[in-house]
Amino acid sequence: MKSFESIIILTLICIANLVSGQDTIYVSHNKTTAIEFPARIANPVNAGRHLIAAVTGDNVLTVKASQGFFPSQIRITTEDGGDYHFPVAFSYGRAGRFYRLANSQETVAVDARRKTPKEEVSSKLASGRVRNVVTSDKKGRVKAELGQISVSGNTLFYKLKIENNSSINYDLDFVRFYVRDLKTTKRTVTQEREIHPTQAIGASQNTITAGGSGLYIFTFDKFPLAKGQALFTEIYEKNGARNLYLKVTAEKM
Incomplete structure (x- = not known):
């Protein structure tokens, strides 16, 4: 352990x-x-x-x-x-x-190690631009774009870009992922299943300055997405109202 x-x-x-x-x-x-x-x-x-x-x-x-x-x-x-x-x-x-925490009260860098294959793919994705945008959302001159989801082995790679074209910094609070049925009836309880990333690159960038952008790579263990379901992403601003919502259907996965 x-x-x-x-x-x-x-x-x-x-x-x-x-x-x-x-x-x-x-x-x-x-x-x-x-x-x-x-x-x-x-x-x-x-x-x-x-x-x-x-x-x-x-x-x-x-x-x-x-x-x-x-x-x-x-x-x-x-x-x-x-x-x-x-x-x-x-x-x-x-x-x-x-x-x-060091005795000298100075910040100390953690020793790096050799990257795993999953980290290698994530690093390559993080170094490139978002291509083949699958879905996007915009609010208050802040825009989120999701690039085409990549697959390697049993891992899904989710590339998310947030652009802040406003004059006010965008402080990212948290990002939430879940799978939900698209159509429900009054007698049917909406099926919602939260999905947790196994890795996040760029998560330390919590503030996107005015006129700037942030690029994030999230990795997931492969999960089923049936016809009639979608993967939803909620992006929340800390102490703000510029929250963004993305939806990806099974056909676009």
Whole structure:
């Protein structure tokens, strides 16, 4: 189990972010957020029922949101006398980061590793433009475009571009994916199934500046999409109303 969780940590975003006391840590249901402390964690981790937390390698704390998540706080003490308090909030776009706390209080980069075939494909897609746009949505001069979904083995690659042509920065809160029936009757309960990405490239870019754009690659394990169903994507702006909605039918997958 420890080796498995170590692999998860190594696959997180490779640029670490400095965390100081009272900085908010963001979590989601499907992405693991990790914090590396400068010394061994001394106290047992009591994350409560809203978080799934574990300690790996003595000084790394990993956290994810549990079902029914509610904003909370984690307190960690280390054997060198450190005392850390972290408010925890939910955000898909800002979850999944690797934070490293150094004795020098300087940000330290995580060692890179050889990319897996899935990461190689994701990197190539991230370096190119969005071609063969399948669907798009626009609101308040902010536009989202989905390129043709690629398949490699048992993995789907979903290339999403967000353009901000307005004069106000666009702060991305979270992105949600789900499969839903297109047609229902009054006697039929709408079937909605949430789909969670296995990897997200570009998720650390939470702010799209005025006149700028952001490119994101999401990977999914292959999932069935029957005739009469569609994959929906909801893109939410933090503290804003420029939310975007994309729909891809089975025929376009």
